[in-house]
Amino acid sequence: MSWMDLLRMSSSSLLKRKLRTFLTVLGVIIGTTSIVVMFSLGLGMQRAMYRQIEETGGLNTITVTGREAGERAPASSGGKTGQEQKQVTDQLVTQLAGMGHVQSVQPVYTVSAVLLKGGYEAMVQLTGMTPEGLEGRNIKLAPGGRLPQTGAGKLELVYGNGVLTSFTDSRGGSFYDGSGGQPDIDLARDTLFLVLDESGYSRSREGGMSPAGLPGENGGGEGAQVSVQGSSSGQSGAGADSGGGAGRPVRKYAVQASGVVEGSLEDYGEHFSSVYCDLDTLKQMLKKEFAGRPLPGQPVTKSGKPYREFCYTQALVRVDDIHQADSVAAAIRQMGYNAETNAEFMKSMKSQLAIIQAVLGGIGAVSLLVAAIGIANTMMMSIYERTKEIGVIKVLGCSLKNIRQMFLLEAAFIGLMGGAAGCVLSFAVSAVINALTAAKNVMGADGGISFIPPWLVLAAVGFSMLVGMGAGYAPALRAMKLSPLAAIQNG
Incomplete structure (x- = not known):
């Protein structure tokens, strides 16, 4: 019997x-x-993770931070306890740049700041980076935007697409709640006021001074001042008292945007609430603002005096080979610094995603197992109904192999039709899921939380056919064992 006959x-x-x-x-x-x-849900989460890693520099990036005195070293460096502070300075940046397999080293400095516009205010984290460092962040800007320029003489900011959600109305205390109301601010065009002395500004608020009433808020120039009461504490940090005597002024700098991150207020991503600026310009403004006082985030000596060298929040080390990232990170840890690689983060996340995918796949496999039982039942009923037909085929000389192939083909047809239709339905369900989650942009997956690649479709159809053939194998064997004469008599 030919294959065409079996198919027919x-x-x-x-x-x-x-x-x-x-x-x-x-x-x-x-x-x-x-x-x-x-x-597809697991694959969507994985794709979102890869996108997040790309936005933070890719797999060949190492994040280096300092270590406080007495902080326990990681196990990879022998578990020793450090006896001195290890800070990220220009000297360290130069030292790291000279290491083997290091392509570039970019310092990063983050400081708390306040943005003001009319009666609105926002507490933000201002991140200063070099032009090369900002380019490595893979920031996608809205049309017309550009990265801040160094040496421009004024501070230019790049706002995250979700910075508007950080603003509150000081007159009513309302927050952005996603219901459509948002501050009447155009980040791309409006001139905002930046307060670098966040501690001093907080003290001015506690003293009852409204931000709307600060000098220069409505048309004042760069460097407008307001006197606040405070006492020196000798401490440093974004949230600590920056020192200074009574009546020390808090400056407000007029700033404009060089660009805004592409996306809506619901498109959560790595740069959603970030505010970036040029590092050198920020350092100059901070030194001017905090003359004679410790800069925010800078370490101080036991006597409360700032260090001679400027200390960065972290340094981003880019290696020339992904496979060398772990070895370079280990060498940096041996130097007494903390080092984390995006590759290590990805390995950790992939192991967690593998567990999630296994659980989700297992849930779906239960439904397919029930379908396999249905196929086996259908094929068995078909044998009982076609007993006489099977006996006649055997008497006419059809081989047992052909009989087995005929029933396996029927089961494969069922699997093929169900698998193909199931994939079509999967695309529809995936589209509905992505549409429902688009407003909240779950996990920052702007491409959708459900992702069905072509290989998954082919694998699903092939697996459905195998399940069908597996479910029809036992009925096919039963059909082979039927006695021809008994089948004709009892058919």
């Missing part, structure tokens, strides 16, 4: 029992849809 007989048998075939295929459709959608 298998398809005609399924068409004769349309309702039973439809119900069996429906079970496969539901099972395939379940397993594909479950896997």
